[in-house]
Structures are given as C-alpha cells and as structure tokens.
Amino acid sequence: MPNDSSRHDPITIWKNQPTEPSTMTLLLIRSKVRELRARTRRESLGTLAGPIAVGAFYGFAIKEFHGFAPALELVFAFAILWSLAGLYFLNRGMWSRAMPGDAALSTGLEFYRRELERRQRLFRRALGWSLGPILLAIATFILYLAMVGGARFFPNGLPFLALVVLWIAAYFAMRMRGQRELQREIDELNEIESADGST
Amino acid sequence: MGGIESISTGAASQDDLYRNAADQYGSSLERLAIAYEADPEKRRDLSQDIHFQLWRSFESYDARCSLRTWVYRVAHHVAASHVLRERKIFSKLVSLEELEMLPDQEPPGHIEMDQRRNLERLSVLIQRLKPLDRQVIVGYLEDMDAASIGEITGLSPGNVAVRIHRIKNILARRFHQGGSHAE
Numbered sequence: 001m002p003n004d005s006s007r008h009d010p011i012t013i014w015k016n017q018p019t020e021p022s023t024m025t026l027l028l029i030r031s032k033v034r035e036l037r038a039r040t041r042r043e044s045l046g047t048l049a050g051p052i053a054v055g056a057f058y059g060f061a062i063k064e065f066h067g068f069a070p071a072l073e074l075v076f077a078f079a080i081l082w083s084l085a086g087l088y089f090l091n092r093g094m095w096s097r098a099m100p101g102d103a104a105l106s107t108g109l110e111f112y113r114r115e116l117e118r119r120q121r122l123f124r125r126a127l128g129w130s131l132g133p134i135l136l137a138i139a140t141f142i143l144y145l146a147m148v149g150g151a152r153f154f155p156n157g158l159p160f161l162a163l164v165v166l167w168i169a170a171y172f173a174m175r176m177r178g179q180r181e182l183q184r185e186i187d188e189l190n191e192i193e194s195a196d197g198s199t
Numbered sequence: 200m201g202g203i204e205s206i207s208t209g210a211a212s213q214d215d216l217y218r219n220a221a222d223q224y225g226s227s228l229e230r231l232a233i234a235y236e237a238d239p240e241k242r243r244d245l246s247q248d249i250h251f252q253l254w255r256s257f258e259s260y261d262a263r264c265s266l267r268t269w270v271y272r273v274a275h276h277v278a279a280s281h282v283l284r285e286r287k288i289f290s291k292l293v294s295l296e297e298l299e300m301l302p303d304q305e306p307p308g309h310i311e312m313d314q315r316r317n318l319e320r321l322s323v324l325i326q327r328l329k330p331l332d333r334q335v336i337v338g339y340l341e342d343m344d345a346a347s348i349g350e351i352t353g354l355s356p357g358n359v360a361v362r363i364h365r366i367k368n369i370l371a372r373r374f375h376q377g378g379s380h381a382e
Contacts, residue, residue, distance in 0.1 A: 010374060
C-alpha cells in the first residue's frame with residue numbers, strides 16, 4: 001500500500017501505473033512493413049474518388065443530354081483532365097504513416113511544425129486537385145439541368161441546389177476553421193522558437 | 200518508400216538496437232502512448248506504430264545523440280502525428296498556460312483520491328495538452344532533467360524550466376487540492 005504522500009505525487013503515480021507489456025516482436029514488425037505497403041496502395045486508390053465522381057457526372061450528362069451543349073461537354077472533359085492530373089499531385093504528397101528515416105534527428109518542435117505544414121499543404125492540394133474538378137463537374141451538371149429544364153428546373157431543382165450549396169459551404173467552413181487552427185499552432189511554434197533564440 | 204524497401208540492409212544491428220531500446224524503454228513507451236491516446240484499442244495500435252517506427256529509425260542511427268533522446272524523439276514524433284490524424288474538427292487542445300487558467304473540471308467534493316483515480320485524472324489532464332507541452336510533461340513525469348527534455352523537444356533549458364514550473368503549479372493545485380479534501 002503506497003504511503004499518503006506518494007499517493008499524491010504525480011511522478012510516482014505516473015511511473016507506478018500498470019502498463020501492458022508490448023506485444024511487438026521482430027516478426028510482427030516485419031508483417032507491419034507489409035501492412036504499411038498495402039495501406040499505402042489502398043490510400044493511392046482512394047485518390048481515384050475525384051476522377052470517378054467527375055466521370056460519373058460526365059457519363060450521366062452525356063447519356064441524358066448528348067449534343068445539347070457542346071461547350072459544356074468541353075468543360076466536363078476539362079474537369080476530367082484536371083482530376084486525372086490531380087491523381088499525380090495528390091499521390092506525390094500523400095499523408096503517409098511512414099516517417100522519414102532521419103526524423104529522429106529533428107527535435108519535437110521541428111517535427112511537429114513540419115507535420116502541421118504538411119497537413120496544410122495536403123489540404124490545399126486536395127482542394128485544388130480533387131475537390132476543384134468535382135465542384136466544376138457539379139456546377140456544369142446543374143447548368144445542364146437548368147438549360148434543359150428551363151424555368152421548370154428552378155422550383156423542382158431548388159431543394160437539390162440548396163443542398164449542394166449548403167454541403168459545399170459547410171465543408172469549406174469546417175475546413176477553413178481547421179486551417180486557421182493549424183496556422184495558429186504554426187505561429188505559436190514559430191513564436192516559441194524565436195523567443196528561445198532571442199534569450 | 201525507399202526506407203521501407205531497403206529495410207533488410209544492416210538488419211542485425213538494427214534488430215539489436217531495437218531490442219536494446221525496447222528492453223530499456225519499453226514501459227516508458229507504453230506510458231508515453233497513454234499520454235497521447237485515451238482509447239485502449241487505438242492506444243495498442245499507436246504503441247505498435249511507435250515500436251515499428253522505432254525499429255525502422257535504427258536503420259539510420261548514428262549515435263549523434265543518446266539512445267534515450269533518439270527513442271523519445273521517435274516515439275513523440277509518431278504520437279504527435281497520431282494526434283494530428285485523429286484530431287476532430289471541433290476538438291481543441293490547450294497549452295500549459297491555458298490549462299493553468301482553466302478551473303478543474305471535477306468539483307473537489309466528488310474527488311476520490313485513490314491511486315487509480317489519481318492516475319486517471321493525470322492522464323486526462325495530459326491528453327488535453329498540445330503535443331509540445333505533452334512532450335515536456337511526459338519528460339517531467341519520467342523524471343528527466345530540463346536539459347534532456349530540451350534535447351528531445353528542441354526548447355531551450357530555460358523555456359523547459361518555465362514550463363516545468365507551470366506543470367508543477369497545475370499538478371500541485373489539482374492533486375493536493377483533492378488530496379487535502381479527502382483527508
């Protein structure tokens with residue numbers, strides 16, 4: 001039974017806590033290497049979502065309204081090319097669980113700031129190369145519907161339109177909030193570093 | 200992915216280094232995982248990730264820093280990335296300064312000061328902190344001096360000392376307050 005002062009001493013409490021012994025063995029580590037490779041492949045496949053979504057809109061629009069507005073078909077073709085180019089750029093800077101081999105040479109402050117900056121870049125890339133073409137395809141599709149349906153589209157299509165706009169606005173609001181939070185943390189780390197440097 | 204492809208080179212010393220580190224710092228790494236993840240299932244994954252990345256890192260270990268600094272840096276890096284990945288949009292981590300200002304969420308009247316409850320409160324308190332401050336508090340709780348914590352975090356010893364002073368204040372207020380109430 002620990003005495004009364006040790007019951008309240010955080011260091012003693014922390015160091016005496018029961019811990020599960022690690023189950024990692026070298027064999028398990030090697031299987032983790034294979035798992036990491038498989039996960040990276042799966043994540044690469046995830047970036048196909050953009051071109052697939054754009055292609056689906058395009059396919060549907062061509063099937064329904066072929067020849068109706070060739071200019072809009074060109075916009076769709078551009079959106080597909082855009083999202084395909086995005087595949088390359090998204091894969092290049094993908095969020096990976098694999099840490100760089102020399103990461104241990106960086107201090108906690110340097111590494112964490114780099115991770116925050118990486119996350120910011122990833123978001124911007126995803127916005128430009130994945131969400132951008134999808135939004136363009138949705139906008140073009142809505143334009144198709146409006147042109148085909150004319151004045152009738154607006155009362156009927158208004159709930160759909162409102163839903164799309166709301167979804168986009170909510171997505172951006174949440175993401176921008178996340179971005180601001182990341183930037184705030186980066187600024188804080190920069191401040192800590194410059195204060196440390198000046199002392 | 201170059202690092203993953205070339206893992207077989209120098210495997211003997213890499214394995215030895217890993218075994219040595221796991222033997223020496225195994226329990227500290229388990230405690231570190233507790234500081235970063237409350238959910239036991241996710242914590243097990245995090246702990247495995249830490250061990251895995253630690254093993255990988257020894258491929259390029261060149262004794263430029265001590266084994267302890269190396270192990271803690273890798274572990275904190277993996278755990279900080281985990282915190283970033285798992286962060287919910289509306290969740291907010293706080294700094295030590297902010298934590299010092301916040302009132303204790305648990306009213307003293309309901310504090311049951313046994314060892315398990317104390318540990319739970321301590322873990323919850325650490326898990327609310329931003330990663331850099333977590334690194335400092337974990338270092339402090341692992342009984343490291345300011346210079347060692349500074350080497351791991353990249354903060355100057357003076358800055359670490361200020362943070363440790365804050366940590367002591369927070370812990371004293373929260374633990375002794377509860378303790379005296381229970382007595």
